[in-house]
Amino acid sequence: MIQVYREQDRFKANHGWLQSAFSFSFAEYFDPNNLNFGPMRVLNDDIVAPLRGFGAHPHKEMEIVSIVLSGYLKHEDSTGHSAVTTFGGVQRMSAGTGVIHSEVNPSKEEEVNFLQMWFLPEKNGLAPSYEQTNFDIEKLKNHLLPVVSRNSGEDVAHINQDLTIYLSDFDENHELTFKQENERRIFIFVIEGEIELNGEETLYKRDSARITATQSLRIKANEHTRFMLIDLP
Structure with a gap:
């Protein structure tokens, strides 16, 4: 069975510095019939203005993946990790027992557009961890290129879920x-x-x-x- 969700039916939020489109219930958008798809809990399509972003905030018991489509995204967290990613890179964070992180657009001129996804982990109580990987953009051509997987390998970020x-x-x-x-x-x-x-x-x-x-x-x-x-x- 194929269930289609149209772009125009996504919930849209415009905060000036942040424009978001939510594919699942998130923040001010709540639909009891759209909470998850299996372990997939969140898909946010975010556009963040230059030098703006999400300040330090906590997460717990969630696998979080960010894929930048254009611009640059800077990640920092309480475990000491810091990284800047653009298209061709993936950020994966396992919040585990608890972590504090921030995500900001470090550019003075260019917006950043990125997809952020949350997945329920296979089990709770894991130690927090962070990983940045890079994939070969040329290998996307007419090919399904794995970029995140439980069965991780070279250039593939590891995730604590069977996906x-x-x-x-x-x-x-x-x-x-x-x-x-x-x-x-x-x-x-x-x-x-x-x-x-x-x-x-x-x-x-x-x-x-x-x-x-x-x-x-x-x-x-x-x-x-x-x-x-x-x-x-």
Whole structure:
């Protein structure tokens, strides 16, 4: 089953320095029917003004992944980690038993646009940890490139949950079939472009789909398309 969520139906918040679009219930947006998709709890599409950001704040028992789409994002936390990331990099933080961190746009001129995702961990009580990884942008071309996974490897951030996040750039008319085990879930988010799913549904820029009971998913790009696919339990 493919359930489509359109860009225009996302909850939007404009705080001046921050523009956000929420795919799940978050902050002032609450919908009891849109709390999570499996262990996926948050997907925020944020645009932050130059030299602004989220000051020091706490997190606990959550796996947090940030993927920068444009601009630069600076992370600092109470375990002593500090890093600046742009497109081609991934920030993964396991909040575990508790951590304080901040996320700011260090640029004086350029906005930063990033996707932040929260996932429930497989188990609670883990020690907080942070990781920054970088992937080869060229390897996105017509390929599902893993960038975050429990089965981490070179250039793939580790996460404490049985999931894999893939990024991809498809040329127009390119297609492939993604296969997974029964009783798993697929989440797709279109960053730019237009794709068809199993010839049944078409997704456009910033649309998403939540897919269940589907072991074989054919993905075809109707134009050059950049998208994210998450394989979830």
